[in-house]
Amino acid sequence: MSSAFFDHVRGRSDEVPAGYTAQGLRVYRHLVYLGVSQMIEAHFPAVREQLGEAGWRTLIEAYIRQSTWTSPYYGDLTDDFLAYLARESA
Amino acid sequence: MIGLGYRREMSDWEMSGVQADFFEVAPENWVRRDRGPLHELIAAGHPVYLHGVSLNLGGSSPLNLDFVRAVRELMADLNTSVYSDHLAASGDAHQLYDLFPIPFTQAEVVRVSDRIRQVQDVLGQRLSIENTTWYTNIGELSEVDFLAEVAERADCGIVLDLNNVVVNHKNHGGNDLRGFVQGIDLQRVSYLHVAGHEWDERFGLYIDTHSEPVERVTAEMARHLHQTQGLAVLLEWDNDVPTMDILNQELACLRLSSTM
Numbered sequence: 001m002s003s004a005f006f007d008h009v010r011g012r013s014d015e016v017p018a019g020y021t022a023q024g025l026r027v028y029r030h031l032v033y034l035g036v037s038q039m040i041e042a043h044f045p046a047v048r049e050q051l052g053e054a055g056w057r058t059l060i061e062a063y064i065r066q067s068t069w070t071s072p073y074y075g076d077l078t079d080d081f082l083a084y085l086a087r088e089s090a
Numbered sequence: 091m092i093g094l095g096y097r098r099e100m101s102d103w104e105m106s107g108v109q110a111d112f113f114e115v116a117p118e119n120w121v122r123r124d125r126g127p128l129h130e131l132i133a134a135g136h137p138v139y140l141h142g143v144s145l146n147l148g149g150s151s152p153l154n155l156d157f158v159r160a161v162r163e164l165m166a167d168l169n170t171s172v173y174s175d176h177l178a179a180s181g182d183a184h185q186l187y188d189l190f191p192i193p194f195t196q197a198e199v200v201r202v203s204d205r206i207r208q209v210q211d212v213l214g215q216r217l218s219i220e221n222t223t224w225y226t227n228i229g230e231l232s233e234v235d236f237l238a239e240v241a242e243r244a245d246c247g248i249v250l251d252l253n254n255v256v257v258n259h260k261n262h263g264g265n266d267l268r269g270f271v272q273g274i275d276l277q278r279v280s281y282l283h284v285a286g287h288e289w290d291e292r293f294g295l296y297i298d299t300h301s302e303p304v305e306r307v308t309a310e311m312a313r314h315l316h317q318t319q320g321l322a323v324l325l326e327w328d329n330d331v332p333t334m335d336i337l338n339q340e341l342a343c344l345r346l347s348s349t350m
Contacts, residue, residue: 003182005190006181006182006186006190009186009190010186018228019228020226020227020228021225021226023225023226023293023294023295024224024225024226024227024295025225025226026293027225027226027290027293027295027297028188028190028225028226030292030293031188032186032187032188035186035187035188036187039187064186067184067186068184069184069185069187070151070154070183070184070185071185072118072142072144072145072154072157072185073118073121073122073144074118074119074144074187077187
């Protein structure tokens with residue numbers, strides 16, 4: 001499980017690392033997106049409504065490419081998301 | 091014993107109506123939360139086991155030993171000695187909150203079992219590791235040999251997830267449920283997990299959704315191991331949690347005497 005694996009999962013690259021299947025990697029990219037999208041939406045439901053589907057997907061995908069969350073507590077993801085927004089709008 | 095994964099959706103249920111002997115929770119959800127509901131279950135005679143998701147045993151970043159110490163404190167508070175996490179990575183240098191496959195290689199056996207030992211040293215007791223669902227992976231070992239060798243070298247327990255074995259067999263071939271069970275030392279198994287899964291047309295793969303009833307072959311093996319090995323069985327139902335009646339039906343089905 002090289003960095004190439006996670007680059008693909010995070011959507012930084014579409015390259016399929018040697019030995020893995022594109023099909024399986026698509027599942028992981030999907031599951032990571034789903035987890036982050038659901039958690040951020042639970043905390044900021046208005047944002048999703050305001051952005052609409054396409055805008056929301058763009059925002060979450062951009063965040064996943066750069067997320068730096070290290071806490072074992074899922075809820076802390078929102079802190080990292082807010083820090084990301086602050087970095088981006090700085 | 092037959093158990094059930096305790097979900098937040100159940101916080102307003104009258105839990106005495108649930109036909110489960112024990113419950114399982116994710117420690118990540120309870121370290122910083124009011125543990126009142128768990129103490130109520132324990133006071134009613136139902137042990138609570140811990141099954142985590144964020145240890146990142148297969149990851150490359152240093153283990154979060156402060157978190158392990160917090161879990162140790164939670165275990166003492168809940169009077170439980172049962173704690174497991176997955177034989178998987180939780181992310182790269184950061185958490186991505188999913189479970190990613192560890193390459194089934196000899197080098198990873200050594201590296202990951204060393205990390206498990208590090209966790210056990212802090213806990214002062216055994217950890218159990220769960221075999222996970224994986225959707226693509228690399229490595230020269232079979233999954234069951236990888237699991238068995240890691241458990242042996244780390245001298246840890248195993249939470250044997252029968253549903254994950256079935257999903258992986260459907261998706262990738264390899265060992266079927268019987269072959270997989272034969273490949274591990276049942277003395278190491280702390281208890282069994284069962285759940286349901288779904289075919290996902292978008293990916294052309296079976297996905298481990300924990301949102302469906304348990305398949306017949308999985309339930310039969312669970313009952314068989316329950317009867318012959320005395321292994322407890324835990325039902326995981328994490329998404330689209332049904333009514334208490336339907337959960338009780340599933341739990342009763344796991345209790346029926348085996349026909350194997």
